[in-house]
Amino acid sequence: EPARPLVGRRVLVTSGPTHEPIDPVRYIANRSSGRQGHAIARAAAEAGAYVTLVSGPVAQPDPPGVHVVHVESAREMLEAVEVALPADAAVFTAAVADWRVADAAEEKIKKQGTAAPTLTLVENPDILAHVSRMTKGRPGLVVGFAAETEHVIEHAKAKLARKGCDWIVANDVSPETGIMGGLSNTVHLVTATGVDDWPTLDKDEVARRLVARIATALRP
Ligand code: C5P
DSSP states (O other), X not given: OOSXXXXXXXXXXXXXXXXXXXXXXXXXXXXXXXXXXXXXXHHHHHTTOEEEEEEOSOSSOOOTTOEEEEOOSHHHHHHHHHHHOOOSEEEEOOBOOSEEEXXXXXXXXXXXXXXXXXXXXXXXXXXXXXXXXXXXXXXXXXXXXXXXXXXXXXXXXXXXXXXXXXXEEEEEOOGXXXXXXXXXXXXXXXXXXXXXXXXXXXXXXXXXXXXXXXXXXXXX
């Protein structure tokens, strides 16, 4: 086992939530600390890869030795991902908001009388599905995440097929697990050939194991 098995490889990672503006001061977002995605970017860099991390707004510091692109919205994230390609492997850890506000207000919305504003939502681009289905320049290995609160493996298998990615890292993010925002994670690696149940591990260790699997998969 070489210590830096990803030397000469390009790895793209998305991390964190996206913020979808309602007006200049308000937004809708998913819950995500960015811990797992940032740990994956750091681990890939430690393995010798040239890493681009496209990150939504998080409190995590930029991992050392990683090219970090900071974005806010899903559409900005997609654009940054397209700029960052090509890559040998792409890992989509970000908790992208599924919807954005149809026409975000350019000025702060005022509280007027008693009528609360109604937000019309439109679907955001699915970055993972988009990259998975690229006919030209698709990364050799595309990895998605699936945060579920029930039927974790079933949903992950369905997601693998629906999105067209190669692997899904599935985890149970029910509030009682403490995974969301926490330091550890219990994941299942779902591939075309089967499911690996990993023990509960530090997010840094999940990242190192995933990077080791990626290195093995990329080995010529
Ligand atoms: O469909 P769902 O959001 O559960 O899928 C999760 C996976 O898809 C994650 O890898 C996430 O980063 C990715 N995703 C994405 N763009 C979206 C929604 C999800 O890349 N708009």
